[in-house]
Structure formats: structure tokens, C-alpha cells
Amino acid sequence: MWIRGTSLHAAFLTIIAVVWGCESGGQSSRKRPENEPVVASANATTAGRSTAPTAGKAEDWNDSQIQWMGYDEGLAAAKAQHKPVCLIFYTEWCPHCRNYRTVFQAPAVVEKARQFVMIRLDKDKNRALSAKYAPDGEYIPRTLFLASDGTIDDSIHAPREQYRYFYDEGNPGSLLAGMDEALRKLR
Numbered sequence: 001m002w003i004r005g006t007s008l009h010a011a012f013l014t015i016i017a018v019v020w021g022c023e024s025g026g027q028s029s030r031k032r033p034e035n036e037p038v039v040a041s042a043n044a045t046t047a048g049r050s051t052a053p054t055a056g057k058a059e060d061w062n063d064s065q066i067q068w069m070g071y072d073e074g075l076a077a078a079k080a081q082h083k084p085v086c087l088i089f090y091t092e093w094c095p096h097c098r099n100y101r102t103v104f105q106a107p108a109v110v111e112k113a114r115q116f117v118m119i120r121l122d123k124d125k126n127r128a129l130s131a132k133y134a135p136d137g138e139y140i141p142r143t144l145f146l147a148s149d150g151t152i153d154d155s156i157h158a159p160r161e162q163y164r165y166f167y168d169e170g171n172p173g174s175l176l177a178g179m180d181e182a183l184r185k186l187r
Contacts, residue, residue, distance in 0.1 A: 037139040037166040038094045059092055061120060062104040066113045071129055074119035078148040084186035085146035086116040086179065089123045089130050089138075099169040100141045106172035112179045117148075136164055143167050143175065145182035156181050 061068065069077060078085045090097035103109060123130045123140050130138050135154045142165045145156040157164035158174055168174035 037096055037141060037163050038091075059101070061101040062110065065110045066104055066118055068118050068120045071119055071121060071126070074117045075150045078117040078146070078150070081117065082148050082187075083115065083117050084148060084182050085150070086113065086118050086182070087133060087144045087146055088118075088120045089126070089133070089142040090120065090140055091122055091124050094140050096166075096169050097141045100167070103167075103169065103172045103175055108176055109172045109179075112176060112183075115183060116179065136162075139163055139166060141166065141169070143178065145178065145186060147186050153182065153185055156185060 074085060074087075077083070090100070104113070121129060123138065123142075133144055133152060134142070135144075135152060144165055145153055147153060156178055158167045158178065160166070167178060
């Protein structure tokens with residue numbers, strides 16, 4: 001099958017990821033529960049993928065209303081503006097990430113995001129940073145809150161025992177609660 005805008009190799013890997021439940025390389029045939037994030041291995045491929053945000057395309061994280069930044073640019077802005085950071089790791093191929101990006105369409109999230117420096121990084125293209133910011137694993141999507149100096153506050157997380165930085169992908173209330181807690185603690 002040929003998918004417009006991608007190589008045959010990338011299309012094949014996408015199909016494999018879907019068939020194997022989005023676990024990289026089909027290493028596990030275990031059925032992942034709906035409320036569990038995708039746990040990708042370190043050898044996931046990035047063939048044919050772009051790192052630039054793509055407003056208006058299928059990967060839209062509300063780029064028109066939320067000012068997403070890269071890592072270095074975002075940390076510099078956080079330090080200069082004395083704002084906390086909302087750091088999100090995702091991948092283009094992850095179904096939970098596709099669901100989670102819709103949370104950023106909610107007007108309350110857009111409004112609250114103005115009080116943060118918003119950084120969104122593709123885990124596959126930022127492996128070293130993903131490993132650095134993985135207090136309980138490198139699953140995706142993963143949302144962390146950082147002080148303006150880039151330090152993680154690992155006490156701010158979703159209300160769950162496992163995959164603590166995996167916020168509800170279908171309800172903005174979970175992320176908004178995390179944002180409120182970050183504003184109280186990190187300002």
C-alpha cells in the first residue's frame with residue numbers, strides 16, 4: 001500500500017505498528033488496554049518524518065492558537081519570562097498521541113497554555129531528551145511540568161499509579177488540573 005507523502009518503507013512500518021498495537025517493531029503481541037500509553041522501544045524508526053509542526057494537517061496540536069516551541073528555544077523563553085514549562089513527548093504514529101492532541105483544541109487549555117512555555121517533542125527524533133525526562137519510563141504521550149530553569153517537578157502528574165505523566169487523552173480536565181497544580185507550585 002502506498003500512502004501519499006511517505007516512502008513505502010515508512011508506510012510499511014506504520015502498518016506494522018498498527019497491527020502490533022503500536023509497540024515498536026512488533027515486539028509484543030499483548031493487547032494494550034485503551035487507557036495505557038504506548039511504550040515504544042529505543043529502536044523505533046523515524047524514516048520520512050518531519051520535526052516541524054504541521055498546522056492544518058493530521059498532526060495539528062492546535063498550532064494556530066498554542067505557541068509551541070522547540071526545546072532550546074522554549075527553555076530560553078521560560079527563563080527570560082519566568083514561566084513554567086509544559087513539556088510533551090509524542091510520536092506521529094501513536095494513536096494515543098493523536099487522541100491527546102485534541103485536548104489542546106479546548107478553549108480552557110488554550111487559555112491556560114498562555115501561562116506556560118509549551119514545548120512539544122517527537123520522542124523518536126529527540127531520544128536523548130526523552131531519556132532525560134523519563135522519571136517513570138519513556139512511554140508516550142508523556143506530559144511533564146518543569147520549572148523555568150528546566151528542572152522537572154515530578155510531583156505534578158496525572159492521578160494514577162502507573163504511567164503517571166499520561167494525562168487523559170479524551171478529557172481536558174485531567175491536563176487542566178495538572179496545569180493548575182504546576183502554576184501553584186512553579187510560579
